[in-house]
Amino acid sequence: MLALDDSLDLKMGGTLQSGTGYQPENSNERLSMDPETQRLRTIYLPLRRANLPPLLALFDFGDATTSSGERLQTNVAPQALFMLNSQFVETRSRKLAELLLKDPGSDDRERLNLAHLRTLSRHPRGEEVDRALDYIRGFEERSPGDESRLQGWQSYCKALLSSNAFIYVD
Amino acid sequence: MNDLHSLYRRLEVPVSRRAMLRASAGGFGFLGLAGLLAEESGLLASPSGNPLAERPPHFKPRARRVIFLFMHGGPSGIDILDPKERLTRDHGKPLPIERPLAFDDENPAGPLMQSPWEFRPGGQSGLPVSDLFPHVRDCADDLCVIRSMVGEGVDHGAAMLQTFTGTSTFVRPSMGSWVVYGLGTENQNLPGYIMIKPALSHGGAKNWGSAFLPGAYQGTAVGHGGLYVKDVRKEPIRYLLNERYSPELARYELDMLQNINRRHRQLRRHDPELEARIQAFELAFRMQAAAPEVFEVEKESEPTRKLYGLDDPLTADFGWQCLLARRMAERGVRYIQCTHTYMPGGVGWDQHGELYAKHTENARQVDRPIAGLLKDLKGRGLLEDTLVIWAGEFGRTPVSQNGDGRDHNPYGYSIWMAGGGVKGGIAYGATDEFGYHAVEDRMHIHDFHATMLHLLGIDHEKLTYTYGGRNFRLTDVAGVVAHKILA
Numbered sequence: 001m002l003a004l005d006d007s008l009d010l011k012m013g014g015t016l017q018s019g020t021g022y023q024p025e026n027s028n029e030r031l032s033m034d035p036e037t038q039r040l041r042t043i044y045l046p047l048r049r050a051n052l053p054p055l056l057a058l059f060d061f062g063d064a065t066t067s068s069g070e071r072l073q074t075n076v077a078p079q080a081l082f083m084l085n086s087q088f089v090e091t092r093s094r095k096l097a098e099l100l101l102k103d104p105g106s107d108d109r110e111r112l113n114l115a116h117l118r119t120l121s122r123h124p125r126g127e128e129v130d131r132a133l134d135y136i137r138g139f140e141e142r143s144p145g146d147e148s149r150l151q152g153w154q155s156y157c158k159a160l161l162s163s164n165a166f167i168y169v170d
Numbered sequence: 171m172n173d174l175h176s177l178y179r180r181l182e183v184p185v186s187r188r189a190m191l192r193a194s195a196g197g198f199g200f201l202g203l204a205g206l207l208a209e210e211s212g213l214l215a216s217p218s219g220n221p222l223a224e225r226p227p228h229f230k231p232r233a234r235r236v237i238f239l240f241m242h243g244g245p246s247g248i249d250i251l252d253p254k255e256r257l258t259r260d261h262g263k264p265l266p267i268e269r270p271l272a273f274d275d276e277n278p279a280g281p282l283m284q285s286p287w288e289f290r291p292g293g294q295s296g297l298p299v300s301d302l303f304p305h306v307r308d309c310a311d312d313l314c315v316i317r318s319m320v321g322e323g324v325d326h327g328a329a330m331l332q333t334f335t336g337t338s339t340f341v342r343p344s345m346g347s348w349v350v351y352g353l354g355t356e357n358q359n360l361p362g363y364i365m366i367k368p369a370l371s372h373g374g375a376k377n378w379g380s381a382f383l384p385g386a387y388q389g390t391a392v393g394h395g396g397l398y399v400k401d402v403r404k405e406p407i408r409y410l411l412n413e414r415y416s417p418e419l420a421r422y423e424l425d426m427l428q429n430i431n432r433r434h435r436q437l438r439r440h441d442p443e444l445e446a447r448i449q450a451f452e453l454a455f456r457m458q459a460a461a462p463e464v465f466e467v468e469k470e471s472e473p474t475r476k477l478y479g480l481d482d483p484l485t486a487d488f489g490w491q492c493l494l495a496r497r498m499a500e501r502g503v504r505y506i507q508c509t510h511t512y513m514p515g516g517v518g519w520d521q522h523g524e525l526y527a528k529h530t531e532n533a534r535q536v537d538r539p540i541a542g543l544l545k546d547l548k549g550r551g552l553l554e555d556t557l558v559i560w561a562g563e564f565g566r567t568p569v570s571q572n573g574d575g576r577d578h579n580p581y582g583y584s585i586w587m588a589g590g591g592v593k594g595g596i597a598y599g600a601t602d603e604f605g606y607h608a609v610e611d612r613m614h615i616h617d618f619h620a621t622m623l624h625l626l627g628i629d630h631e632k633l634t635y636t637y638g639g640r641n642f643r644l645t646d647v648a649g650v651v652a653h654k655i656l657a
Contacts, residue, residue, distance in 0.1 A: 053375075054375055054388075054391065054408075057375065057379060057380070057385055057388055058385055058388075059385065060384065060385040061385075064341070068382070068638070069638075072382075072384050072385065073443075074221060074384045074385050074386045075443060075446040075447050075450050076221065076222070076385070076386040076450055077450050077451075077453040077454040077457055078361070078390065078409070078454070079450065080447075080450045080451040080453070080454035080455075081409040081410060081454045081457065081458065082409045083451075084409070084412060084420070084424075084451070084454055084455070084458070085409045085410065085411060085412045085458065086408075086409050090414070131429070135426050138422070139419075139422065139423075142418070142419055142422060143415075143419055155423050155426075156426065158423065158427075159423060159426045159427040159430060160430070162427050162451070163427060163430045163431055163434065164430075164431045164434050164435065164444050164447055164448070165430065165431075165434045167447070168441075168443070168444070170438070
């Protein structure tokens with residue numbers, strides 16, 4: 001998702017170690033690393049085996065203390081809540097919408113094309129175009145204000161990022 | 171079956187004999203395997219595909235839910251629930267038996283130390299409880315005190331891990347995860363397993379994690395131990411609230427998403443995961459509408475709020491937790507924990523020194539709220555099928571430390587249970603005359619887990635999960651149900 005809006009930091013090396021690490025392990029102030037706030041690739045994500053970030057656990061991260069031959073896959077409401085309400089998905093969809101609206105010269109169909117290419121690696125099909133543009137207009141009407149256009153596009157991007165088509169590879 | 175189905179649907183061409191055989195053979199094989207697995211655990215059948223759907227227990231349960239009141243740090247059983255005359259008589263004398271492995275050998279143990287608190291009989295039963303807990307003592311007739319708890323960890327991390335997962339060394343599913351894995355949950359609009367203000371220290375998230383069980387069974391944290399209640403209330407459960415959109419706008423967006431998803435699924439009918447994820451979003455939407463209501467503790471009546479000690483800053487934190495737990499229990503949450511930990515301004519129960527002052531402070535913070543919870547549950551008829559458990563990760567030594575404190579003692583300590591099918595007004599098991607070792611009706615943590623599952627209608631030997639090539643249980647290869655305490 002970070003890569004889609006050009007936010008992924010491809011820098012090699014570095015660390016996502018949270019804090020300075022001097023707080024004792026038993027400190028109530030010491031939360032495990034929060035993957036939501038990071039932009040480096042996951043390979044730089046340190047894992048405290050004994051204290052996995054809850055977000056990773058939410059998406060069935062493997063047991064970090066033994067080898068696991070197969071990852072579990074569950075489909076539960078708290079994962080959907082993350083897609084609907086988390087700051088991470090909010091930021092990603094906003095950045096993607098900003099990227100789509102950056103060029104004032106392009107028209108909305110071109111923008112939609114780009115959105116679908118970035119998220120689903122395909123062009124929108126005929127009726128998808130009208131439905132999407134209707135949706136964005138509808139959102140603007142329902143939520144008037146300075147940013148309504150950006151918010152309409154953001155909302156559509158969020159729907160794309162939350163969609164089964166985005167998550168599951170055929 | 172699935173394969174066969176999809177072949178017809180997807181290809182819409184006649185099926186070759188070979189494909190037919192392969193698909194149906196796999197199908198029948200799978201049916202057999204599924205049957206076998208269901209028989210093995212007796213519980214796993216979940217026709218809806220929802221891992222949290224309610225499932226029937228192995229036998230008639232005495233308790234439908236658990237409220238676990240966790241006292242982080244290790245409250246001293248011999249100062250609260252297990253009076254020891256010998257300590258009073260021999261106060262100041264050396265321990266005449268060999269001292270077992272202790273946690274803190276840098277501060278060597280002192281002599282035997284009598285309890286600074288008086289014990290008095292409570293209720294009709296006359297069950298003794300010390301002056302540390304005068305309000306809980308009023309509920310003595312509901313308490314089933316276990317004086318013979320045994321664990322293996324002498325340090326907090328190991329002892330907590332064992333209390334919560336059964337093992338003091340490995341990362342394993344927590345007891346609440348096993349419970350919701352076994353029984354599912356009654357209210358699909360709320361998480362089934364909730365940890366209120368859990369401690370991030372001494373194991374942190376692994377104490378409510380699901381380890382190798384599916385992620386759906388992990389505990390949902392409501393804040394954490396380092397936060398004030400006023401801050402927890404702003405966002406009680408992460409991602410639960412959508413503050414950016416009105417409900418109408420949120421529905422408008424979700425309709426778009428589901429529109430995309432349904433068209434996508436129409437072209438791929440063979441995959442049940444797609445429909446499952448569509449349903450997960452609908453459930454999430456209902457959850458964000460319904461769940462905030464449970465946190466509206468301020469809507470409780472004035473007398474109720476007072477009963478839990480919400481009127482006093484000293485008891486307001488734990489009182490809020492206990493009242494919230496009752497609201498969750500009422501709404502069908504399966505497993506709830508309230509946590510008294512090293513909270514802001516608090517010290518926890520780990521009194522290596524200053525036992526009198528600090529245990530007094532801790533007890534005052536929880537005594538009224540706990541008694542309030544027991545009385546309120548009882549008044550509403552909920553105590554009958556709610557198992558309330560009060561426990562720390564271990565107890566404390568009969569010998570002093572640093573002059574006026576006590577070291578960790580996992581060899582014989584006290585906890586209590588109430589409601590949910592346990593006898594009230596009794597003390598089960600006994601420690602030696604010093605209160606060091608459990609000597610009668612020993613209840614190892616495995617036995618405690620087995621008994622808790624039994625009360626919930628689960629045979630702990632049949633609640634298994636296959637992982638890494640073998641079956642796992644909460645109770646490993648141990649655990650004996652304490653039948654003597656069953657009502």
